[in-house]
Amino acid sequence: MELIKLVNALPGAVAQGLIWGLMAIGVYITFRILDVADLTVDGSLATGGAVAAMLITSGYSVWVALLAAFVVGLLAGLLTGCFHTLMGIPAILAGILTQLGLYSINLRIMGGKANTAISANKFYLLVSLRNVRSWAIQNPIFVLILFTAVVVLLLYWFFGTELGSSLRATGANQKMARAQGINTNHNILLGLMLSNGLVALSGALLAQYQGFADVNMGRGAIVIGLAAVIIGEVVFGKLFRNFAMKLVAVTIGAIVYYLVIQVVLWLGLDANDLKLLTALVVGIFLGVPYWKNQILSRTKGSKGGPRNAEN
Amino acid sequence: MLKIDQIYKTFNPGTITEKVALQGVSLDLKEGDFVTVIGGNGAGKSTMLNAVAGVFPVDQGHIMIGGADVTRLPEHKRAKYLGRVFQDPMTGTAATMNIEENMALAFRRGKPRGLRWGITASERDQYREHLKSLGLGLEDRMASKVGLLSGGQRQALTLLMATLQAPKLLLLDEHTAALDPKTAAKVLEITQKIVDEQHLTAMMVTHNMKDAIAIGNRLIMMNEGKIVVDVSGEEKSKLTRRDLMGLFEKAAGKELDGDRLLLS
Structure with missing residues (x-):
């Protein structure tokens, strides 16, 4: 447990947090703004990584790769949106269907292999793990x-x-939105597309950063995204009211998440147990608002939640 | 302004929960008509209103608003003709958005929404004036989230939003039913004022016989998915509660069911 080991690991945690922060902003768009839990992201993150890796190794520029990843992410979101709005499948199940289908597509994109290496020695990459402790403009942070x-x-x-x-x-009130002439189905499509576009973009950056794309790189992404959103809200909820600052809070939430992970690993947690720990922590934080309400309604009488009290 | 021609609606047809809600409803509203709709629970009042609003497609018949056939238009496309206020104060506004954002959304009803900024400075001044006219002090809270407002304040705001772009038809679905009597009276007063000022055509569903009689120039009563009483003009202005019950019994061949309709 040398402290220097931990200090050395911190820049990497910050860079990873920033990459996952973009992904978490995508989750914020669906989970918080649109009020749907979209599980497509577990697939679309890897799709973004796969597309970027294949394009970069084929000699395309990083920017083309990022743009292509974004566009493919939009399409993944569109597919989930169509399952949901055209076929009436609940959003959560629609996302699971797309996510599962994307696994096969991701393998196809990578020519049937489970992973594709992109070496920073051979290709120009926007972000790379090996610059993370350098004081240079190439530092991914x-x-x-x-x-x-x-x-x-x-x-x-x-x-x-x-x-x-x-x-x-x-996202706030579909009935009201329709009464104001808003095509809610189109907007749900748009929100899911935008979200998965960002997630795929994040996947493209992650593949460059770690030097490879992997068909499993998105496993559990939704939970990490939710963790970032929730940490951001818990820490900065009272402080940041402005929309842009709320998104910044999500990014910082992702950074905090990776810093905490580094600390618990340094304290000796087995890396294999990380996902269990994350699931438990996110589960507890998602439960907190519910418990809070239960306690509030008990103290204020059975019918009088904070909202009804004002009527 | 509104022409409903022989509409029928059955929910969940062919199942045990089958419910015949509308059985050949026809109604013709002239410009400037303010009709109140009354009837017992399950008589089809709200179903008729929702059929006009396009919440669900009707099985048969036609609906025309201001000369346009809207029978096949989805809800969000009909919105350009309609202002709507709902029974539940939570339904008419977006709780997590602030007052001015809600108004800006309503101001763009029926218009394409593009990539221009969602609210302009001149709109804001206009909204402030509108809010002032409500006399609820909301003009000083334009940046507050609507979720913080009381039920009465939210209904007043929803009314304002529904009429920000003068609708061809204002649909009020028991919009005072969830409020305490004093607040309900205030919201009703605001309703009357806005309808008068803008010379709107309006349809108000209510459970309150007194309100149904006192407000508007026409009254219809529904029973089992049909309009069974229709009085207007001078006949309506002289109407009493006793008359109304008599009319209902004659038309429906039974006594008015003793639910909350009689008590109010």
Whole structure:
């Protein structure tokens, strides 16, 4: 348990947190804004990684690879959205169907192999693990902060527009949204697309950062995304009211998540038990608002939640 | 302004939960008509309103609003003709968005939504004036989340939103039923004021006989999915509760069921 080992691991945790932060922003769009739990992300993260890896190893530029990953992510979201809105399948099941189907597609994309290496020696990569402790402009932490800032600003703009506002209204109250002439089905499609586009983009960055794309790289992604969203809300919920800052909080939530992981690994936790730990922690945090309500309604009388009390 | 022509609706046909909700309802509203709709539980009042709003497709018949056949239009496309206020104060607004955002959404009803900014400074001034006219002090809370408002405040705001773009038809679905008597009276007063000022055509479902008689220029009563009483003009203005019960018994061939309709 040398402290230096932990300190050495921290920059990597921050970089990973930033990459997963983008993914978590995608989860925030569905889980918080649209009010659906979309499990497509476990598949679309790997799709983004696979597409980027194949394009980069075929000689395309990093930017083409990122753009292609984003577009393929949009399509994955579109598929889930169609399952949900056109076929009436519950959102959570629609996401599971797409996720399962994507596993085969991801293998196809990578030519039937479970993983594809992208060496930073052979190709120019936007972010790479080996620069993570260097004081240079190539340090993935700098690059990713810039990247995240651009994404947050674009989303801030989009969700402030008429279309973006109507998407927020769709998540808040579908009946009201339709009464105001909003096509809620289109907006659900759009939200799922945007979310999975970001998740695939995050997958493309992750593949570059770790030097390979893997068909299993998205396993449990939704839970990590939720963890980041919840940590962000718990830590900064009272502090950040502005929409852009809420997205920043999600990113910081992802960083905190990876820092905590590094600490518990350093304390001697078996890496194989990490997913169990994450599932338990996220489960508890998702339960907290429910418990809070139960306790509040018990103290304020059976019918008087905080909302009814004002009527 | 509204023409309902022989509409029929059965929910869950062919199952044990089958419910015949509308059986050949026809109604013709002239511009500026304010009709109140009354009837017992399950008489089809709200179903008729929802059929007009396009919440579900009807089995048969046609619905025209302002000369346009809307029978096959989905709910969100009919919205450009309609202002709607619901029974549940939670339904008409987006709780997690603030007052001005809600109004901006309503202001764009029936218009394409693009990538322009969702609310402009001049709109904001306009909204402030509108809110002031409610007399509830909401003009000072435009950045507050609607979830923080009381039921009465939310209904008043929903009314304002429904009429921000003058609708061809205002649909009020028992919009005061969930409020305490004092608040209900206030919301009803605001309703009357807005309808008068904008010369709107309106349809108000209510359980309250007194309100049904006092408000509007026309009253219809429904029973078992049909309109059984229809009075308007002078006849309506002279109407008493006793008359109304008599009319119902004659038309429906039974006594008015003793639910909350009689008590109110």
